[in-house]
Amino acid sequence: MEIVCKPIGHVSSSRRELRDDDWDRESSTIALDAGVFSSDALLGLEDFSHVEILFHFDRVPTDAITTAARHPRGNKDWPKSGIFAQRGKNRPNRIGSTVARLVAVDGLTLEVRGLDAVDGTPVLDIKPYMLEFAPRGAVRQPQWATELMQGYWSS
Protein backbone atom coordinates (compact mmCIF):
# COMPACT_ATOMS: atom_id res chain seq x y z
CA MET A 1 0.00 0.00 0.00
CA GLU A 2 1.30 3.42 -0.95
CA ILE A 3 0.19 6.86 0.15
CA VAL A 4 0.90 9.56 -2.38
CA CYS A 5 1.40 13.12 -1.12
CA LYS A 6 1.93 16.33 -3.00
CA PRO A 7 3.80 19.31 -1.57
CA ILE A 8 1.45 22.16 -0.73
CA GLY A 9 4.37 24.57 -1.05
CA HIS A 10 8.09 24.87 -0.39
CA VAL A 11 10.17 26.49 2.31
CA SER A 12 12.17 29.59 1.46
CA SER A 13 14.65 29.78 4.29
CA SER A 14 17.63 31.87 5.28
CA ARG A 15 19.42 28.54 5.84
CA ARG A 16 20.66 26.91 2.66
CA GLU A 17 23.15 24.36 4.00
CA LEU A 18 22.40 21.25 6.11
CA ARG A 19 23.48 22.04 9.66
CA ASP A 20 22.11 20.77 12.96
CA ASP A 21 21.79 23.61 15.43
CA ASP A 22 20.75 27.23 15.98
CA TRP A 23 17.47 27.10 14.12
CA ASP A 24 15.70 29.89 15.98
CA ARG A 25 17.74 32.47 14.11
CA GLU A 26 16.26 31.39 10.79
CA SER A 27 13.39 33.15 9.12
CA SER A 28 11.31 31.22 6.60
CA THR A 29 8.39 31.79 4.29
CA ILE A 30 6.08 29.22 2.77
CA ALA A 31 4.05 30.17 -0.28
CA LEU A 32 1.09 27.97 -1.19
CA ASP A 33 0.43 27.34 -4.86
CA ALA A 34 -2.29 29.79 -5.98
CA GLY A 35 -3.25 27.40 -8.78
CA VAL A 36 -4.20 24.71 -6.27
CA PHE A 37 -5.42 26.54 -3.21
CA SER A 38 -8.24 28.98 -2.76
CA SER A 39 -7.17 32.44 -1.62
CA ASP A 40 -8.77 31.77 1.78
CA ALA A 41 -6.85 28.56 2.57
CA LEU A 42 -4.96 30.39 5.34
CA LEU A 43 -7.91 32.51 6.52
CA GLY A 44 -7.79 33.04 10.28
CA LEU A 45 -4.36 31.47 10.74
CA GLU A 46 -3.03 34.80 12.02
CA ASP A 47 -5.13 34.32 15.19
CA PHE A 48 -2.68 31.60 16.23
CA SER A 49 0.78 32.35 17.59
CA HIS A 50 2.34 29.09 16.38
CA VAL A 51 1.98 26.64 13.52
CA GLU A 52 2.92 23.01 13.18
CA ILE A 53 4.69 22.39 9.89
CA LEU A 54 4.99 18.91 8.40
CA PHE A 55 7.70 18.68 5.77
CA HIS A 56 9.65 16.23 3.68
CA PHE A 57 13.38 15.63 4.28
CA ASP A 58 13.98 15.50 0.55
CA ARG A 59 17.77 15.82 0.85
CA VAL A 60 18.01 12.42 2.51
CA PRO A 61 18.70 9.77 -0.16
CA THR A 62 16.45 6.70 0.20
CA ASP A 63 19.46 4.44 0.74
CA ALA A 64 20.39 6.49 3.83
CA ILE A 65 17.10 5.69 5.58
CA THR A 66 17.50 3.73 8.79
CA THR A 67 15.03 1.05 9.88
CA ALA A 68 17.01 0.00 12.95
CA ALA A 69 18.85 1.62 15.88
CA ARG A 70 21.86 3.95 15.85
CA HIS A 71 23.57 6.44 18.11
CA PRO A 72 21.84 9.82 17.77
CA ARG A 73 24.05 12.04 15.58
CA GLY A 74 26.59 9.20 15.64
CA ASN A 75 27.58 10.26 19.16
CA LYS A 76 28.67 7.18 21.11
CA ASP A 77 28.20 9.00 24.41
CA TRP A 78 24.48 8.69 23.73
CA PRO A 79 22.79 5.28 23.80
CA LYS A 80 21.96 3.43 20.63
CA SER A 81 18.32 4.29 19.96
CA GLY A 82 15.76 2.98 17.50
CA ILE A 83 15.00 5.29 14.59
CA PHE A 84 11.51 5.81 16.08
CA ALA A 85 13.03 6.69 19.47
CA GLN A 86 14.81 9.68 17.95
CA ARG A 87 13.84 12.54 15.64
CA GLY A 88 16.72 12.27 13.16
CA LYS A 89 15.98 12.88 9.51
CA ASN A 90 17.14 9.51 8.13
CA ARG A 91 13.80 7.96 9.01
CA PRO A 92 11.22 5.94 7.09
CA ASN A 93 8.93 8.27 5.10
CA ARG A 94 11.33 11.17 5.86
CA ILE A 95 8.69 13.42 7.43
CA GLY A 96 9.68 16.23 9.78
CA SER A 97 7.29 17.90 12.21
CA THR A 98 8.02 21.17 13.96
CA VAL A 99 6.14 23.88 15.81
CA ALA A 100 7.34 27.29 14.62
CA ARG A 101 6.36 30.79 15.63
CA LEU A 102 4.01 32.44 13.15
CA VAL A 103 5.27 35.90 12.23
CA ALA A 104 2.86 36.97 9.49
CA VAL A 105 0.28 35.77 7.00
CA ASP A 106 -0.18 37.54 3.68
CA GLY A 107 -2.66 35.89 1.32
CA LEU A 108 -1.28 32.45 0.56
CA THR A 109 2.14 33.13 2.09
CA LEU A 110 3.15 32.72 5.68
CA GLU A 111 6.30 33.77 7.45
CA VAL A 112 7.61 31.75 10.39
CA ARG A 113 10.53 31.82 12.79
CA GLY A 114 12.51 28.81 13.98
CA LEU A 115 11.59 26.25 11.35
CA ASP A 116 14.27 23.54 11.14
CA ALA A 117 13.93 22.93 7.40
CA VAL A 118 16.44 24.12 4.82
CA ASP A 119 15.65 26.27 1.83
CA GLY A 120 13.64 24.39 -0.80
CA THR A 121 12.13 21.80 1.55
CA PRO A 122 8.71 20.53 0.35
CA VAL A 123 5.91 21.21 2.83
CA LEU A 124 3.21 18.58 3.38
CA ASP A 125 0.92 20.30 5.83
CA ILE A 126 0.39 23.37 7.99
CA LYS A 127 -1.69 23.08 11.15
CA PRO A 128 -2.50 25.70 13.76
CA TYR A 129 -0.95 24.89 17.11
CA MET A 130 -3.59 24.50 19.80
CA LEU A 131 -2.75 24.34 23.49
CA GLU A 132 -4.91 21.24 23.78
CA PHE A 133 -2.52 19.38 21.48
CA ALA A 134 0.28 19.67 24.01
CA PRO A 135 1.06 16.42 25.86
CA ARG A 136 -1.47 15.57 28.57
CA GLY A 137 0.38 14.67 31.78
CA ALA A 138 3.98 15.15 32.86
CA VAL A 139 6.66 14.79 30.18
CA ARG A 140 9.66 12.55 30.76
CA GLN A 141 12.63 12.12 28.43
CA PRO A 142 16.12 10.61 28.65
CA GLN A 143 19.16 12.71 29.43
CA TRP A 144 20.68 12.26 25.96
CA ALA A 145 17.69 13.98 24.36
CA THR A 146 18.06 17.00 26.64
CA GLU A 147 21.79 17.16 25.81
CA LEU A 148 21.22 16.82 22.06
CA MET A 149 18.62 19.61 22.07
CA GLN A 150 20.79 22.02 24.04
CA GLY A 151 21.90 24.18 21.10
CA TYR A 152 19.21 23.10 18.67
CA TRP A 153 17.18 26.30 18.70
CA SER A 154 19.77 28.75 19.95
CA SER A 155 23.34 28.40 21.10
Add this chain to the structure above:
Amino acid sequence: MEIVCKPIGHVSSSRRELRDDDWDRESSTIALDAGVFSSDALLGLEDFSHVEILFHFDRVPTDAITTAARHPRGNKDWPKSGIFAQRGKNRPNRIGSTVARLVAVDGLTLEVRGLDAVDGTPVLDIKPYMLEFAPRGAVRQPQWATELMQGYWSS
Protein backbone atom coordinates in the same frame (compact mmCIF):
# COMPACT_ATOMS: atom_id res chain seq x y z
CA MET B 1 6.18 16.20 -7.86
CA GLU B 2 4.90 13.34 -5.75
CA ILE B 3 6.11 12.00 -2.42
CA VAL B 4 5.34 8.35 -1.89
CA CYS B 5 4.96 7.10 1.67
CA LYS B 6 4.42 3.61 3.01
CA PRO B 7 2.64 2.89 6.28
CA ILE B 8 5.09 1.70 8.95
CA GLY B 9 2.19 -0.03 10.71
CA HIS B 10 -1.50 0.37 11.50
CA VAL B 11 -3.44 1.49 14.54
CA SER B 12 -5.43 -1.08 16.48
CA SER B 13 -7.82 1.02 18.50
CA SER B 14 -10.73 0.53 20.85
CA ARG B 15 -12.54 3.10 18.67
CA ARG B 16 -13.92 1.69 15.45
CA GLU B 17 -16.40 4.36 14.40
CA LEU B 18 -15.64 7.94 13.28
CA ARG B 19 -16.60 10.21 16.15
CA ASP B 20 -15.11 13.56 17.19
CA ASP B 21 -14.66 13.68 20.95
CA ASP B 22 -13.54 11.82 24.09
CA TRP B 23 -10.33 10.40 22.69
CA ASP B 24 -8.45 10.06 25.97
CA ARG B 25 -10.52 7.03 26.86
CA GLU B 26 -9.17 5.10 23.89
CA SER B 27 -6.32 2.64 24.11
CA SER B 28 -4.37 1.86 20.94
CA THR B 29 -1.52 -0.33 19.83
CA ILE B 30 0.70 0.07 16.80
CA ALA B 31 2.64 -2.94 15.54
CA LEU B 32 5.53 -2.31 13.16
CA ASP B 33 6.06 -4.79 10.35
CA ALA B 34 8.76 -7.25 11.43
CA GLY B 35 9.57 -7.93 7.79
CA VAL B 36 10.57 -4.29 7.24
CA PHE B 37 11.93 -3.09 10.56
CA SER B 38 14.81 -4.33 12.63
CA SER B 39 13.85 -5.61 16.09
CA ASP B 40 15.55 -2.58 17.65
CA ALA B 41 13.59 0.09 15.70
CA LEU B 42 11.83 1.14 18.93
CA LEU B 43 14.88 0.67 21.22
CA GLY B 44 14.87 3.26 24.00
CA LEU B 45 11.46 4.66 23.19
CA GLU B 46 10.23 3.59 26.64
CA ASP B 47 12.42 6.31 28.18
CA PHE B 48 9.97 8.88 26.80
CA SER B 49 6.57 9.53 28.36
CA HIS B 50 4.91 10.66 25.13
CA VAL B 51 5.13 9.96 21.42
CA GLU B 52 4.12 12.01 18.41
CA ILE B 53 2.21 9.88 15.91
CA LEU B 54 1.81 10.91 12.29
CA PHE B 55 -0.99 9.05 10.55
CA HIS B 56 -3.08 9.00 7.40
CA PHE B 57 -6.78 9.91 7.45
CA ASP B 58 -7.51 7.10 5.02
CA ARG B 59 -11.28 7.19 5.58
CA VAL B 60 -11.51 10.64 4.00
CA PRO B 61 -12.34 10.24 0.28
CA THR B 62 -10.14 12.41 -1.95
CA ASP B 63 -13.18 14.30 -3.25
CA ALA B 64 -13.96 15.42 0.31
CA ILE B 65 -10.63 17.22 0.67
CA THR B 66 -10.94 20.98 1.18
CA THR B 67 -8.48 23.47 -0.31
CA ALA B 68 -10.37 26.54 0.88
CA ALA B 69 -12.07 27.82 4.05
CA ARG B 70 -15.04 26.40 5.95
CA HIS B 71 -16.63 26.62 9.36
CA PRO B 72 -14.85 24.19 11.71
CA ARG B 73 -17.10 21.13 12.13
CA GLY B 74 -19.68 22.99 10.05
CA ASN B 75 -20.55 25.10 13.11
CA LYS B 76 -21.62 28.57 11.98
CA ASP B 77 -20.99 29.97 15.46
CA TRP B 78 -17.30 29.57 14.67
CA PRO B 79 -15.67 31.74 12.01
CA LYS B 80 -14.97 30.42 8.55
CA SER B 81 -11.35 29.30 8.67
CA GLY B 82 -8.90 28.17 6.02
CA ILE B 83 -8.21 24.45 5.95
CA PHE B 84 -4.65 25.22 7.16
CA ALA B 85 -6.05 27.32 10.03
CA GLN B 86 -7.83 24.30 11.47
CA ARG B 87 -6.90 20.70 12.21
CA GLY B 88 -9.86 18.97 10.54
CA LYS B 89 -9.22 15.72 8.69
CA ASN B 90 -10.51 16.80 5.23
CA ARG B 91 -7.17 18.42 4.46
CA PRO B 92 -4.67 18.16 1.60
CA ASN B 93 -2.42 15.11 2.09
CA ARG B 94 -4.75 13.92 4.89
CA ILE B 95 -2.03 13.68 7.54
CA GLY B 96 -2.87 13.74 11.23
CA SER B 97 -0.38 14.53 13.98
CA THR B 98 -1.00 13.85 17.65
CA VAL B 99 1.00 13.55 20.85
CA ALA B 100 -0.18 10.50 22.80
CA ARG B 101 0.88 9.07 26.13
CA LEU B 102 3.18 6.08 25.77
CA VAL B 103 1.96 3.20 27.91
CA ALA B 104 4.28 0.36 26.94
CA VAL B 105 6.75 -0.87 24.35
CA ASP B 106 7.12 -4.56 23.61
CA GLY B 107 9.49 -5.43 20.77
CA LEU B 108 8.02 -3.82 17.66
CA THR B 109 4.67 -3.01 19.27
CA LEU B 110 3.79 0.08 21.25
CA GLU B 111 0.71 0.85 23.29
CA VAL B 112 -0.52 4.42 23.61
CA ARG B 113 -3.36 6.28 25.28
CA GLY B 114 -5.36 9.12 23.76
CA LEU B 115 -4.56 8.68 20.08
CA ASP B 116 -7.30 10.27 17.93
CA ALA B 117 -7.09 7.74 15.10
CA VAL B 118 -9.67 5.05 14.49
CA ASP B 119 -8.95 1.36 14.25
CA GLY B 120 -7.07 0.45 11.07
CA THR B 121 -5.52 3.88 10.47
CA PRO B 122 -2.17 3.70 8.62
CA VAL B 123 0.74 5.13 10.61
CA LEU B 124 3.40 7.18 8.81
CA ASP B 125 5.81 7.97 11.62
CA ILE B 126 6.47 7.69 15.33
CA LYS B 127 8.66 10.31 17.02
CA PRO B 128 9.59 10.67 20.66
CA TYR B 129 8.14 13.81 22.20
CA MET B 130 10.88 16.10 23.50
CA LEU B 131 10.17 19.09 25.73
CA GLU B 132 12.28 21.22 23.42
CA PHE B 133 9.78 20.64 20.60
CA ALA B 134 7.07 22.47 22.52
CA PRO B 135 6.31 25.98 21.19
CA ARG B 136 8.91 28.58 22.13
CA GLY B 137 7.18 31.65 23.51
CA ALA B 138 3.62 32.25 24.69
CA VAL B 139 0.83 30.46 22.84
CA ARG B 140 -2.18 32.35 21.56
CA GLN B 141 -5.23 30.86 19.86
CA PRO B 142 -8.74 32.06 18.96
CA GLN B 143 -11.72 31.37 21.20
CA TRP B 144 -13.35 29.00 18.71
CA ALA B 145 -10.40 26.61 18.94
CA THR B 146 -10.64 26.49 22.73
CA GLU B 147 -14.38 25.81 22.48
CA LEU B 148 -13.96 23.10 19.83
CA MET B 149 -11.32 21.31 21.91
CA GLN B 150 -13.37 21.36 25.11
CA GLY B 151 -14.55 17.76 24.97
CA TYR B 152 -11.98 16.49 22.52
CA TRP B 153 -9.87 14.48 24.94
CA SER B 154 -12.39 13.92 27.71
CA SER B 155 -15.92 15.10 28.31
